[in-house]
Amino acid sequence: MIEVRYGAGPDTIGSLSTEDLRSTFLVDRLFPKDNVRLVYTHIDRMILGGSVPVEKNVAFGEGAPIGTPHLLSYREMGIANLGGRGRIEVDGKSFDLDNRDILYVGCGAERLTLSSADAANPARFYMTSVPSQVDYPHRLITKAEAKPLELGEEKRSNKRSLRMYIHPEVAPSALLLMGITDLAHGSVWNTMPPHLHERRMEAYVYFGMAPEDRVIHLMGRPEETRHxxxxxxxxxxxxxxxIHMGAGTGPYAFVWSMTGENQEYTDVDPVPVSTLR
Structure with a gap:
């Protein structure tokens, strides 16, 4: 079973309650133990998923909920490991992922199996999938192979390190982009200045946070923001x-994924903070 999210437009977001806003744009409890959770959004038909295999392996790949023979019959997927060492088998081929490694799974894969090397320190797999009909090969991209970018300024509390994993300059894909951003010690703001990219949607998963900490994620139209x-x-x-930007009450990181009309990471329309309402 795949949960479906239909999204909302800029003309309706102003009337949404807090609970409506969360049920439309936020996905919590994404990492079940010994199971997989998949959420299908009609925002560019991206699928988000999460799994923490502890006592048993977790297998998935059934396509009936989306009307295809297999989940990835006409899709590609990126899977990031945010926990302990783990393994992903794709149609019998094994890939071992350390923390902050990402596996690109190409279009046409039939069965995926997730497992952890140590139940006391299990893997924590986060996945995003988008439509594709291009047969790129599966590929493991380690943290060392990702392309790093240093962004922001310490004096503005937004210094951060961004690593591109699934990207034309690192590992090719049809439409999916995926990477990980870490904030420098003492910085709190991500994705600063805020911006729009009309040609692409984006999804984030925040991680590396203490249980008592939170990120205040800002979204909405520049003239009518929500959080x-x-x-x-x-x-x-x-x-x-x-728009999208956020500030945390403590250390955090996030995985970003994008899909849309192009794969130009710099194809954005910045929004001056002074114009936000």
């Missing part, structure tokens, strides 16, 4: 018409 209070392991759906 979501986000805990460790929560994911955010960010439509193309919405």
């Amino acid at each position: 979501l209070i986000v805990a460790d392991g929560d994911a955010i759906l960010s439509p193309a018409w919405s």
Whole structure:
């Protein structure tokens, strides 16, 4: 079973209650133990998923809920390991992932099996999938192989390190982009300045947070912003018409994934903070 989210447009977001806003754009409890949770959003038909295999292996790949022979018959997927060492088998081929490694799974895969090397320190798999009909090969991208970018300024509390994993300059895909951003010690702001990218939607999962900490994620139109209070392991759906930026009460990191008309990471429309309402 796959949960379905239909999204909302900029003309309706102003009337949403806090609970409506969260049920539309926030996905919590994404990492069940010994199971997999998948959420299908009609925002560019992205699928988010999470799994923590502890006592047993977790297998998935059935396509009936989305009307295809297999989940990835016409899709590609990126799977990030945010926990202890783990293994992913794709149609019998094994890939071992350390923390902060990402596996690209190409279109046409039939069965995926997730497992942890140590039940006391299990893997924590986060996945995003988007439509594709291009047969790129499966590929493991380690943290060392990702392309790093240093962004922001310490004096503005937004210094951060961004690593591109699934990206034309690192590992090719049809439409999926995926990477991980870590904030420098003492910095709290991510994705600063806020921006729009009308040609692409984006999804985030926040992780590496203490149980008592939260990220205040800002979204909405620049002239009518809203916010979501986000805990460790929560994911955010960010439509193309919405800004996105956030500030945390403690250390945190996030995985970002994008899909849309192009794969140009710099194809964004910055929004000056002074114009936000």
